Amino acid sequence: MQRYEVPAAPSQTILDLVTYIQRALDPTLSYRFACRVGMCGSCAMTVNGRPRWTCRTHVAKVAGEGEVTIEPLKNMPVVKDLTVDMREFFDKWARARGAFVPSEDAARDFAVVPPSSPERVEADAAIECIGCGVCYAACDVVAWNPDYLGPAALNRAWTLVNDLRDDGQPERLLAVAGDAGCHACHSHESCRTYCPKSLNPTASIAGLKRATARAALRGEL
Amino acid sequence: MSALAASSFRRRTHPAYVAFLVHRLSGLMLALFLPLHFWALGQAIEGEARLESFLRWTDNPLTKFAELGLVVLLAAHLGGGLRLLFIELVGWRDWQSRAIAFAFALGLAFGLLFLLNLGA
Amino acid sequence: MSAYAGRTRSQIRWEARLWVAQRASAMVLALCVLVHLATIVFAVRGGLSAGEILSRTRGNGAWLAFYVLFIAAVAIHAPIGLRTIFAEWLGWRGRSLDIAAALFAVLIAAAGLRTVLGLYA
DSSP: OOOOOOOOTTTOOOHHHHHHHHIITTOOOHHHHHHHHSSSSOOOEEEEEEEGGGGOOBHHHHHHTTTTOEEETTOOEETTTEEEEHHHHHHHHTTTSSSBBBOHHHHSOOOOOOSSSSHHHHHHHHTTTOOOOOHHHOOOOHHHHOOOOOOOHHHHHHHTTTHHHHHHHBHHHHHOOOOOTTTOOOOOOOOHHHHHTTOOHHHHHHHHHHHHHHHTTTTTT | HHHHHHHEEEEEEETHHHHHHHHHHHHHHHHHHHHHHHHHHGGGOOOOOHHHHHHHHHHHHHHHHHHHHHHHHHHHHHHHHHHHHHHIIIOOTTHHHHHHHHHHHHHHHHHHHHHHHHHH | OOGGGGGHHHHHHHHHHHHHHHHHHHHHHHHHHHHHHHHHOOOOOOOOOOOHHHHTTTHHHHHHHHHHHHHHHHHHHHHHHHHHHIIIOOOOSSSSHHHHHHHHHHHHHHHHHHHHHHOOO
């Protein structure tokens, strides 16, 4: 662990600290960021033990006695310093069948999905994820069971399970079931607790548990 | 180093995580206790006198305290299990925190009931 | 890595069914445990005695049926939970773990039934 002294400034964020260190103290420091305003989701790090967007975390809120511990995100291999390799994280989205599968019908006519339909409401509740990896870093099931797809990928799959236009459901349910999928989740709710967008992947995963269990009981899995 | 150790603990202090830990550890201990429980009650097969002498042996304060612990474990595991069933099968959300509180209240209530009955 | 994290369709189906079995047994157990706890609180009034316990259990068909159901549910529920804990906390996975869990299920069912029948007969 390296220690740095950084001068305080008004409205200073954790990302400001890291940027100051790189510009003034240690130009070799590696970290990732893009928008600086909570849109892109690329600046997540572990701040005082908790996964956070550093651009949306004010130093004044987390530095108790003027000290802050900044680490890379957990559950992902460190490339260098505060930068992690997110390849496995995103590969799991693909493995969870997180891509829309168009149906033959879709080309012929518009699908009418009323905004108030239960499926649309479920999808709406989970759709705003921007893939920052905070939930994945917070999840202990990911740490204990490396094959586990994780909250973000399963949350994404749940939005598609609720998409009436999607034609890939049987394959998707198989991909998200079992001990590498939704049935490994223990509802720690770390994902819900730390999601910067206040999403509830635990609830999405619970939805997948019900959908896949129904399929398994019907012999359709 | 201690800052890092403290930080790994801090990530796991939210109520649902505590509820998970209580549920898992109580389940683990109950599973290990189960063969012992069957062995103890199995004394009855050897006759009433044998069971009676075993029961009298358990009359000391230490085993009474352990029995209270088991009742609390069972009640806590039940409460935590109800929380999981409601989240997973019913799809509760806002109720989750209340379900957690319910889990702990139930454990405490049964523990106290048992204690009161011992005193009576 | 291959599709489904290297798992076959039948392995995934098996895991999903184990999950269903654990939740279904949990629902049975929720009722059984409530009755069991109430019985404990009632039974310890004024201390336990062998005569008192056996007077409740001997030849009591309803009691026997309840505890056979209870034990069956526990024999399903507990080994699945232990299997998960061993996999996650000790990294013990695969066929040897499945066999150990199955043996534990048999142990609980056998020891439980032996005890219940001993208290009934």
